[in-house]
Amino acid sequence: MSSSVSPLAPKHVPEMPVIAGVRLATAEAGIRYKNRTDVLLAVMDKGTAVAGVFTKSKCPSAPVEWCRAKLKGGKARALVVNSGNANAFTGKTGRASTALTAKIAAKAVGCSESEIFLASTGVIGEPLDATKFDGVLGRLAETAEPGDYLAAAKAIMTTDTFPKVATATVKLGKAKVTINGMAKGAGMIAPDMATMLSFIFTDAPIAPAALQALLKSGVEDTFNAVTIDGDTSTSDTLLAFATGAAAEHGAPKISRASDPRLKAFVKAFNQILANLSEQVARDGEGARKxxxxxxxxxxxxxxxxxxxxxxxxxxxxxxxxxxxxxxxxxxxxxxxxxxxxxxxxxxxxxxxxxxxxxxxxxxxxxxxxxxxxxxxxxxxxxxxxxxxxxxxxxxxxxxxxxxxxxxxxxxxx
Amino acid sequence: MSSSVSPLAPKHVPEMPVIAGVRLATAEAGIRYKNRTDVLLAVMDKGTAVAGVFTKSKCPSAPVEWCRAKLKGGKARALVVNSGNANAFTGKTGRASTALTAKIAAKAVGCSESEIFLASTGVIGEPLDATKFDGVLGRLAETAEPGDYLAAAKAIMTTDTFPKVATATVKLGKAKVTINGMAKGAGMIAPDMATMLSFIFTDAPIAPAALQALLKSGVEDTFNAVTIDGDTSTSDTLLAFATGAAAEHGAPKISRASDPRLKAFVKAFNQILANLSEQVARDGEGARKxxxxxxxxxxxxxxxxxxxxxxxxxxxxxxxxxxxxxxxxxxxxxxxxxxxxxxxxxxxxxxxxxxxxxxxxxxxxxxxxxxxxxxxxxxxxxxxxxxxxxxxxxxxxxxxxxxxxxxxxxxxx
Structure with a gap:
């Protein structure tokens, strides 16, 4: 594993603001790595809309299948991400593992299992012992804070040499809304998708279908236009969460992606996707150019x-x-x-x-x-x-x- | 450039017999390399049939275009191969260079320019100075001998770490016929074709159309089933020459690839293609496995x-x-x-x-x-x-x- 930071890493890491309705916490669950965080829990307020795009691999990981199925509900209360083990090609054990993780998370957060979203990154083909999340997720749910996006980005790294975050603040109607994003690379990266894992959070009140349309259109020239090695991961996952908290200070509720009031938001949203996907290319394994x-x-x-x-x-x-x-x-x-x-x-x-x-x-x-x-x-x-x-x-x-x-x-x- | 021989090189290099109707000669034309041969001239007797398959690149080299055009005649008297410069993406200069090389070769051998076949391998995009062949080809035509196939295989190498030859002797009717082949790799190799250059010679009397059908069918599971790096060369060329000299000692003249008398020949022919293409994989650039x-x-x-x-x-x-x-x-x-x-x-x-x-x-x-x-x-x-x-x-x-x-x-x- 690479230890030195890529020479192509951005010189400047932005201050990441808080997103109302999102709380984060990380922990060392000891899934594979030692002396570093490897689990991220993001807890979202009730009413959070979710959208997602995934690998086109014919052999997707168990968490990808889980998310695809749960996306139909359009609502999310928590995201659990682990690094070190992709829970891919793990057969029935893998499905049992995602179900157990979701169960533990739902209990910790106090929501339905269908509002839990999961992502795993790391080695393929090794069983993921979800019992390791027992206790850990409960503690994380209690300590989650509006928080530290950089710490969250660090917890999901594998061979990445730097954490990848981006942020933008933009007007939606007359209200200010914020978009935060994080991503991890760094190999097995090719369209479609181009990153293994990326998560976007916003307080904008955008309905699931509209958010899904924005995401689908946004990845085309960003994440889907990045390749490290032409190898498509079994686990590629990009999820976007919109808590809607900005509605409280006047942001209009958006139900269609074509809503003209979204113009500035869409631009900023796509810039975040472009920024994160470029960081993925900058941190391609062994990259010097x-x-x-x-x-x-x-x-x-x-x-x-x-x-x-x-x-x-x-x-x-x-x-x-x-x-x-x-x-x-x-x-x-x-x-x-x-x-x-x-x-x-x-x-x-x-x-x-x-x-x-x-x-x-x-x-x-x-x-x-x-x-x-x-x-x-x-x-x-x-x-x-x-x-x-x-x-x-x-x-x-x-x-x-x-x-x-x-x-x-x-x-x- | 690699200097040590691949550990995967065949332990045994076969003795290459003479093919009646084929004479070979090599020289140092100084096209790019120093202190090594870089030009091969193969002179074939009148009546030699030729067949060929080429790269599917949309940007083929000038020699590939030349050969494709001349293949229609079905007859060959000489093959000129140089290493060090692929004469690819050299525009009008490239076309002029192939024409001049063919003219020099035709004069040296005493035949029509349309009976000259050309192949070049090496760097792409640099003009090939065909005047370097002037004099050289005349001398080679005079000194060409029935044969050192290993020396010929050496002259066409670029980053190859060992020369690649194969031979088989088989019955056609009641007569013994021989097939010799040579190939060079070693990078920019993917279907379709899998080698940059390969040449097969036989004394069997096989008509051009039949030879073409054999070649096309034979490459499918041999040269087209080898990849080094997924990169398809602009220059991939596989030519087969059948002098027909074995007719003198009783080999039947074959006009159709489906002729049942060809059975043993086809098997041996395909084995030569398999052998050479495997050698290409064994000599993939940097290969250790x-x-x-x-x-x-x-x-x-x-x-x-x-x-x-x-x-x-x-x-x-x-x-x-x-x-x-x-x-x-x-x-x-x-x-x-x-x-x-x-x-x-x-x-x-x-x-x-x-x-x-x-x-x-x-x-x-x-x-x-x-x-x-x-x-x-x-x-x-x-x-x-x-x-x-x-x-x-x-x-x-x-x-x-x-x-x-x-x-x-x-x-x-």
Whole structure:
């Protein structure tokens, strides 16, 4: 496991305000890790709306199946997250484990089991002993405070090297509402979803269906546009909770995502998603470079996305960037293998604003020294212009380093 | 570039017999490498049939486009291969370069330019100076001899750590015919094709259309079932040449691939393809483990292939194997992300014959020490049983090591 903080970590960690109607607490349940918190309990006031999007894996974890089923009720009273064990591919034991965790949590919080949401992250395939939550969750429910979002973000980390939080305050009607978010990465990350776990909290009074629509639309160009290694987790979970507490000081109750009063809120909400998903890319396992890939001139946005993802997931492109090598030939390779419309002789490619290839050949003004110098930057922007249409998209990834191999070669040992 | 030979290299290199009607010669043209051969000329007798399959990249190299066009004639007199520069994404210069190379070769051999076949491997995007072949090809045509196939295989290497050859002798009718093959890897290898360059020579009298059908069918479970890094080259080329010289000592002339007299030949031909493609996997960049992935019980063979490739291309599976970690949870993840029908609770997984997961959970008899011990072997067989149908497939890959990152992080520098 990596011990030093990623050089790409944000320089500034925001002060996280309180969200009315949300209380947090963390503990050391000793599920896997020693001497660190590994359980988060978030308690929400009655009437909290919940929305969620999950991994598209055909083999999802037991908590993902639990949340999907409970989402139909649209209401949440508590979220229990543990790190260290994903409770994925644990069969009947896994289902029993989620049921028991929910039972313990419901008792601790004083609500129905169907208002409990669960997320687990860590090793796949090992039974999760839910009895470890017994006692712990009761204590957490008693001590939960409006709180410490940074501590919460720390408790859900696995191979992350820094906790990921973001916040925004925005007007809804004439009232001020707040949105807080947290996320954890850092490997097995590819659409769709791009992070293993992320949670958003707001005091805005937004009905479940509207919140679900916002979330579904918001992830498309944020969490679903990030890839670390092309590997999709069995556990990817993004949940949003809206307590509605801001209604008390005049925020209008929103029932439709298309409500024009939501405009500023939607913008801020999407910025939080973008911020958190970028932090996930910045903390990709072993990452030393943040890589932004923009594809323009594609036939469609979907085609641009597919090509951008082909580049972002190419081991050869990613290792070249790790080696600070502007090996644009590998970008051509990745465009070619995407299977989408592309005309080699119309292709242009730039690295950090320096055009290296134009109309299917090396740019006449290509200066290797200049490009090599640009590749030393911690952030690399690759732009590919296909010259075919107006489809455009952008995805984020990171480089592929020896550290990635080291982290993943002995994750379990 | 790697200097030490892969530990997975075959222990035995076969004696390569002569193929009547084929003469070979190699030289140092100084295209990129120093102090090693980098050009191969194979001269074939009149009447030689040719067949080929190529990369499916939308951005193929200039030599691939050249060969595709010339294949229509069905006849070959010479093959020119260079290593060090792929002549890919070189625009008009690239096309001019292939045309000039063919012109020089045609003059040297004394044939039509349309009977010249070309292949280039190496860096993408750098202009290939074909004038370097001037003089060299003439000299090679004069000195070409029936044969040193091992020297030829050496001349076409890039990051390969060992030359790859295979041979078989088999009856066609009552006559003995010979098949020789060579291949080079070692990165940017994924279907379809799985090797960058491979060439097969035989003295069997097989018509172009029949040879093409054999090749197309033969690659499906050999070269197209190998992946190193999921990256498809712009240059992948597999050409087969049949001189027909064996007709002189009684081999029947074959015009259809379905000819029953071909049975033994087809078997040997496919074994050569399997042998060479396995050598490519054994020489994957940085590889320390050969990994065979078998998926059975899928809905269809195509579905099994897709799931097997999802496992084979997963960085997390590959790094776990590098770390000798039987992390079957990552196999589950890769099954889940393939998007193919899979039922988590019917899934069984074994590593080197030891079942680790059964019916969607850890095998009750799972013994970590036993499995860990098995993971130390240089060859790892992963078997996934989906329990859904009769679809079965098998692919080969290798592990993902720090050396892969090192090789590809400074390939150009």
């Amino acid at each position: 943040l890589v932004e890939i923009t594809v323009e001139g594609a036939k469609t946005k979907a085609s641009a996305r597919k090509i951008a993802m082909s580049i972002a997931n190419s081991p050869l492109v990613k290792t070249a960037i790790a080696g600070e090598d502007a090996n644009w030939g590998r970008v051509v390779m990745a465009v070619g293998k995407a299977g989408e419309p592309a005309d080699r002789d119309k292709l242009s490619i730039s690295f950090n604003g320096i055009r290296v290839a134009k109309s299917g050949a090396r740019d006449p003004s290509y200066d290797e020294a200049q490009v090599s110098d640009a590749m030393k930057a911690p952030e690399i922007a690759i732009k590919v212009s296909l010259g075919l249409g107006r489809g455009r998209d952008r995805v984020l990834t990171c480089d592929l380093t020896k550290e990635y191999v080291a982290i993943n070669g002995d994750y379990r040992s | 050969l990994v065979e992935i078998t998926v059975e019980g899928a809905k269809t063979k195509a579905s099994a292939r897709k799931i097997a490739m999802s496992i084979a291309n997963s960085p997390l599976v590959k790094t776990a194997i590098a770390g000798e970690d039987a992390n079957w949870g990552r196999v589950v993840m890769a099954v889940g992300k393939a998007g193919e029908p899979a039922d988590r609770d019917k899934l069984s997984i074994s590593f080197n014959g030891i079942r680790v997961a059964k019916s969607g959970a850890r095998d009750p008899s799972y013994d970590e020490a036993q499995v860990s011990d098995a993971m130390k072997a240089p060859e790892i067989a992963i078997k996934v049983s989906l329990g859904l149908g009769r679809g079965r497939d098998r692919v080969l890959t290798c592990d993902l090591t720090k050396e892969y990152v090192a090789i590809n992080g400074d390939y150009r520098s």
